[in-house]
Amino acid sequence: MLEFDLRYRRGEFTLAATARIEAGVTGIVGASGAGKSTLLALLAGLLKPQAGALRFGDETLVDVAAGQFVPPWKRHFGLVFQDGQLFPHLSVRDNLLYGWRRLKPAERRLGFDAVVDLLELRPLVARRPSQLSGGERQRVALGRALLYSPRLLLLDEPLSSLDDRLKQQILPFLRRIKQETRVPMLYVTHATAEVDYLADRVLSMRSGRLPAGEEASLR
Ligand SMILES: Nc1ncnc2c1ncn2[C@@H]1O[C@H](COP(=O)(O)OP(=O)(O)OP(=O)(O)O)[C@@H](O)[C@H]1O
Numbered sequence: 001m002l003e004f005d006l007r008y009r010r011g012e013f014t015l016a017a018t019a020r021i022e023a024g025v026t027g028i029v030g031a032s033g034a035g036k037s038t039l040l041a042l043l044a045g046l047l048k049p050q051a052g053a054l055r056f057g058d059e060t061l062v063d064v065a066a067g068q069f070v071p072p073w074k075r076h077f078g079l080v081f082q083d084g085q086l087f088p089h090l091s092v093r094d095n096l097l098y099g100w101r102r103l104k105p106a107e108r109r110l111g112f113d114a115v116v117d118l119l120e121l122r123p124l125v126a127r128r129p130s131q132l133s134g135g136e137r138q139r140v141a142l143g144r145a146l147l148y149s150p151r152l153l154l155l156d157e158p159l160s161s162l163d164d165r166l167k168q169q170i171l172p173f174l175r176r177i178k179q180e181t182r183v184p185m186l187y188v189t190h191a192t193a194e195v196d197y198l199a200d201r202v203l204s205m206r207s208g209r210l211p212a213g214e215e216a217s218l219r
Helices: 036-044 092-097 112-118 134-147 164-181 192-198
Strands: 002-010 013-021 025-029 051-056 059-063 077-080 152-156 185-189 201-204
Touching: 002 036, 013 036, 025 036, 025 192, 036 077, 036 152, 036 185, 077 134, 092 112, 092 134, 112 134, 112 164, 134 164, 164 185, 164 192, 185 192
Parallel strands: 025 185, 025 201, 077 152, 152 185
Antiparallel strands: 002 013, 002 051, 051 059
């Protein structure tokens, strides 16, 4: 499904990541500074690698040697970060529909009501983000990403700003997303308990390297 061999250098930090990832949930674990967020940014198209290639199915998204780079908004990947990053001036409903409204009708694979029911958001839709708890905000961020009908969901420590009680509340929703929508996910976390619960497989990063242990070099 997703195949990449990417090299990226920023100051002292060098990333060398090679993997072939099948559908389902793939956990990416590693110590702080290992390069997990940098890898997700490269996959999302928020950063450009200095060398390498990235393919999704038959489609080449990046091929540095061929001068090819598909911008983030044409990749149709959903992104969820640690702190949700909802638009503060929009209601929950308008936050949820933000990406959905920008899709052509034929591209919309999930409907508003289905996502609202899946994530139990109905009582929240008229509120503003400032009127939500941290866990509710993350559920809305997940709903917004899903309504964009992503081909792949990139989750960067989506639970790490929440306390243990809220984490336990949200994890079943993530499993429900996995089982009911079948959107493939890359799930970056420090927490092995989260990948044990959710992931079909786990990749480990160390010092910018994936697989961990291989020598990083800028080819
Ligand atoms: N915007 C930036 N400018 C310069 N260096 C950065 C920037 N962001 C991260 N780095 C550096 O790049 C390296 C990889 O950081 P990255 O955030 O990808 O790691 P991570 O594994 O996601 O860490 P964490 O688990 O703490 O989020 C680190 O050495 C970090 O200090």
